[in-house]
Amino acid sequence: xxxxxxxxxxxxxxxxxxxxxxxxxxxxxxxxxxxxxxxxxxxxxxxxxxxxxxxxxxxxxxxxxxxxxxxxxxxxxxxxxxxxxxxxxxxxxxxxxxxxxxxxxxxxxxxxxxxxxxxxxxxxxxxxxxxxxxxxxxxxxxxxxxxxxxxxxxxxxxxxxxxxxxxxxxxxxxxxxxxxxxxxxxxxxxxxxxxxxxxxx
Numbered sequence: 617x618x619x620x621x622x623x624x625x626x627x628x629x630x631x632x633x634x635x636x637x638x639x640x641x642x643x644x645x646x647x648x649x650x651x652x653x654x655x656x657x658x659x660x661x662x663x664x665x666x667x668x669x670x671x672x673x674x675x676x677x678x679x680x681x682x683x684x685x686x687x688x689x690x691x692x693x694x695x696x697x698x699x700x701x702x703x704x705x706x707x708x709x710x711x712x713x714x715x716x717x718x719x720x721x722x723x724x725x726x727x728x729x730x731x732x733x734x735x736x737x738x739x740x741x742x743x744x745x746x747x748x749x750x751x752x753x754x755x756x757x758x759x760x761x762x763x764x765x766x767x768x769x770x771x772x773x774x775x776x777x778x779x780x781x782x783x784x785x786x787x788x789x790x791x792x793x794x795x796x797x798x799x800x801x802x803x804x805x806x807x808x809x810x811x812x813x814x815x816x817x
Contacts, residue, residue: 633704634663635767635782637743638813640696641736642680645807648773652676652696655768660702667693684735704762704815706784710797711757713788719748722756730781731802732810740812744783747816751787757797759784769811776806783814 642650653675656662662674667688671677676696679687686693714722723745727737748754763782771778779802 633702633706633815633817635660635700635702635704636814636816638698638700638767638782638811639739640769641684641694641810642678642686642696643684643808643810644680644682647679647681648807650678650680651770651772652678653770654698655770656700657766657768658703660700660766663699663701664697666697667691699813700767702766704759704766706757706759706815706817707762708755708757708784708786708794710795711755711784712797713791713794714748714754714756716749716752719745719754723748726758726799727781729799729801731777731779731804732781732812736810736812740781744785744814747785751785753788753791755786755788755792755794757784758782758799771809773807775809777802777804777808779804779808779810781812781814783812785814785816 640652644650651671653673656674667676669675670688676688678696681687684694686696712722720741723741724737727740732740748756759782760780764780769778769780
């Protein structure tokens with residue numbers, strides 16, 4: 617993995633992209649009924665939702681167990697899944713230059729900072745690692761503010777810990793100058809909800 621640092625002006629790109637694979641895991645401390653709503657803004661559009669929302673206003677009403685099982689209409693799921701088409705203002709003024717040979721270690725290291733468990737990390741890595749390997753060289757940034765504002769996640773009851781990860785990946789032919797992104801370590805406690813997704817643009 618290679619970091620190239622400088623103080624160039626902020627770079628913001630707004631382009632059509634597919635918000636891929638956001639999946640949501642639920643870990644209440646005891647069996648619990650939970651309502652989750654995805655409030656999409658700025659003309660974003662769902663491509664697929666599985667299982668389908670079982671309430672209006674882009675809402676799932678589910679029964680969740682501490683082991684991560686999610687029950688809807690007597691069927692059990694390991695997570696909730698959605699994808700969308702979106703115009704995101706992607707900030708690439710901070711991030712990481714990731715070579716293919718460093719990609720696995722890069723993902724493992726960053727996901728540990730975010731507090732993902734082994735299953736969640738494996739799910740994440742097996743989806744995004746092939747993309748990084750195929751790119752050979754990528755710019756990677758973890759987006760927060762823009763993603764949260766476009767895809768507001770409303771959860772009742774509110775979790776003690778909410779982890780939302782959105783990874784933006786862009787293939788490059790040569791390393792570019794970019795300031796290394798600082799990531800804050802997340803400690804999981806109590807009733808926890810985890811969501812991860814990304815965009816390969």
